Amino acid sequence: MNEKNSNSMARVERYYQDYGLRARELKEEGKRFIGYFCSFVPVEIINAAGFFPFRLRGDVHEPITKGDTQLETIACPFMRSCFDLSLKGMYDFCEGLVIPHACDSMTRTYSVWRYSLGLPYSHFINIPHGVSEPALEFFKAELNTFRKSLGRYAGRDIPDGDLVEAIELYNKNRKKARALYELRKADPPLISGSEASRVLTVAMSLPVTEANALFDDVLAALRDREVSPLQKAPRIMVDGACIDNIDVFKLIEDSGANVVADNLCIGTRDYWLHVSTEGDPMDALSRRYLDKLNCPRTYRDKVGETYEEDLESRFGTMGALSREFKVDGVILYVYKYCDPFGFEVPARKAYLDSLNIPVLYLEDEYSAGTIGRLRTRIQAFLEMIG
Amino acid sequence: MNVYAVGIDIGSAFSKGVIIDDRKVLWSSVTPSRGDYKLTGNNLRDELLTRTGLSPKDIGFIVATGSGAKTVGFADAVRTDISCHAKGIYSLFPSVRTIVDIGDLYSKAFRIDENGNLLRFLLSGKCAGGSARVLKVIAKVLQVKIEDLGALSLKSNKRVDFNTNCAVFAESEAVCRIAEGAAKEDLLAGIHRALAAQLNGLAERVGVKKDYAVAGGGAKDEGLVRALEEVTGYPIIVPPEPQLTAALGAAIMAREAVKL
Structure with a gap:
């Protein structure tokens, strides 16, 4: 492994441990950051407006203290952790915040975020819950509102050319992330799930050009690996919402499995889908973020006559991933009070059952304190499928 | 011949030990776990050996289970109590x-x-x-x-x-x-x-x-x-001794390991 390449993994580790480190450095140089979370925020628009989108992250090792003075514990614990860190000043380099109408916890707490943080720029993106043509039309209008609002804040209209350029940059970014996934198809995979997740998470805290360069370095470092450092073991896919701390992947891997694929936000949900570069860029963005993005917060009208056909139309992407990565089992990992995923647990399990893929459902609180309790369940699951 | 197999189940309230040969249970024990799981595990092993008149070299394989399984330093393998209960109960009631x-x-x-x-x-x-x-x-x-x-x-x-x-x-x-x-x-x-x-x-x-x-x-x-x-x-x-089924299952797994 050459020096530059081994450095890239060390850099990932540093950016992961000190999340926002690079953003703070760039802020000193006068660069401007807009914070966001969730897969539904079109980062291309933020980028085209001349800001760097920065994905807010929680910390399972940091007890939620300040945050709980303003949010009740019925809100999703992941979001409460992000809010807690924001109140504690961890993301002070962000001058703005964009929250989408994704789940209940985001929608109902937007005003709390807005008034508690008091940032110069805040915006809520309204997203319809269906994917019909009128819904797409509405969503496109909402994205235009966002584009105008951010342009006003930036003091300049966002030209189509800049938007197209940003779309191309992010498509490149997704292509590189996908190349990382390719290395996980080997048995044993060339990169562990926790390592991969660390790279994917860190990439969302960097300007997209820097993230792209980092992906290149990491890919080069991994291709230097002639032999995988991992052992052959059951191949696990993790399904769920946003996992931005690698602890759960580490736990699965320490219990004797390889995490080879995911159906998660900081994962295939974010990185798998390109924005079409044909036709109107706003059309392309609305289709990519509303229609193509597969998240339970969006209602998909029943397709077909039977429950099985309905499940296939809703979860087919998960089935395709499980085949592509030859997974032996799925761990469905959901935070307490996660409304979109919580309601879908039985249907997701039924779908995986229909594919004869063993599934373990774990409900967790966003806290490193629950690791022991999860370990027993994961070990038993691996003993069962092993 | 080290044909004897042992299962140790360290639970949060009680710890259990079972020693078997290739046919039957030779001795079993249930004891409160108290605070020190490591000591509890050692005591269980000693009791099983003393009661059967065997020495450590007679034991072919030891499987530990239960929430304190990791503290059993002398175990050859650790299995979850879920698998062990399943094994133990199935052996009694197929x-x-x-x-x-x-x-x-x-x-x-x-x-x-x-x-x-x-x-x-x-x-x-x-x-x-x-x-x-x-x-x-x-x-x-x-x-x-x-x-x-x-x-x-x-x-x-x-x-x-x-x-x-x-x-x-x-x-x-x-x-x-x-x-x-x-x-x-x-x-x-x-x-x-x-x-x-x-x-x-x-x-x-x-x-x-x-x-x-x-x-x-x-x-x-x-x-x-x-x-x-x-x-x-x-x-x-x-089961006649419902607290012992996980330890029994662990012992059966240990016996299977000996046979392999």
Whole structure:
């Protein structure tokens, strides 16, 4: 492994441990950051407006203290952790915040975020819950509102050319992330799930050009690996919402499995889908973020006559991933009070059952304190499928 | 010949050890875990050896299980108590397909197939609600010995209904009912019914199929087992020593390892 390449993994580790480190450095140089979370925020628009989108992250090792003075514990614990860190000043380099109408916890707490943080720029993106043509039309209008609002804040209209350029940059970014996934198809995979997740998470805290360069370095470092450092073991896919701390992947891997694929936000949900570069860029963005993005917060009208056909139309992407990565089992990992995923647990399990893929459902609180309790369940699951 | 196999199960309340040869159980032991799991494990091993007149070199393989399994430094392998219970109960009752383990810390429900393979499992939540801990809490409130709970509960003919599934709230609810003049046996019958309903709910989520067996310390409470029979409508199989089934399963796994 050459020096530059081994450095890239060390850099990932540093950016992961000190999340926002690079953003703070760039802020000193006068660069401007807009914070966001969730897969539904079109980062291309933020980028085209001349800001760097920065994905807010929680910390399972940091007890939620300040945050709980303003949010009740019925809100999703992941979001409460992000809010807690924001109140504690961890993301002070962000001058703005964009929250989408994704789940209940985001929608109902937007005003709390807005008034508690008091940032110069805040915006809520309204997203319809269906994917019909009128819904797409509405969503496109909402994205235009966002584009105008951010342009006003930036003091300049966002030209189509800049938007197209940003779309191309992010498509490149997704292509590189996908190349990382390719290395996980080997048995044993060339990169562990926790390592991969660390790279994917860190990439969302960097300007997209820097993230792209980092992906290149990491890919080069991994291709230097002639032999995988991992052992052959059951191949696990993790399904769920946003996992931005690698602890759960580490736990699965320490219990004797390889995490080879995911159906998660900081994962295939974010990185798998390109924005079409044909036709109107706003059309392309609305289709990519509303229609193509597969998240339970969006209602998909029943397709077909039977429950099985309905499940296939809703979860087919998960089935395709499980085949592509030859997974032996799925761990469905959901935070307490996660409304979109919580309601879908039985249907997701039924779908995986229909594919004869063993599934373990774990409900967790966003806290490193629950690791022991999860370990027993994961070990038993691996003993069962092993 | 080191043909003997040992299973050690370090639970949160009790620890258990079983030593077997290629046919039968030679000795078994149940002891409180107390604070020091490592010491408890060592004592169990020593007791098994002393009682059978064997020496460490006679033991072919040792499997540890239970929440404290990792502390058993002398074990050759560690397996979860879910797999071990399944193994142990299947060896005793091959007709069993649904098992509910009523432990001190958690309760667990699991399904096994006709070959004893684990199909599905589910653990109760992270708190003590739905575990045998609630029986300890009530025994203390009522000043009844835990081993007498079952017989007393069976005397009830006017069950008090409990509204909570929480071990902490069950205590305060019990205190309220005592203040209202409820009899001990009626309170107990109510607690048993509430716990049985929770345990069966766990079992139904993994899919109940006959035969239905219980294990773990809670299974020694006949009042609870009767309540579970009423709730499920099934006869429930209770192993002769329900606390020992995971240790037995661990010992059988150890024996399989010797044979390999």
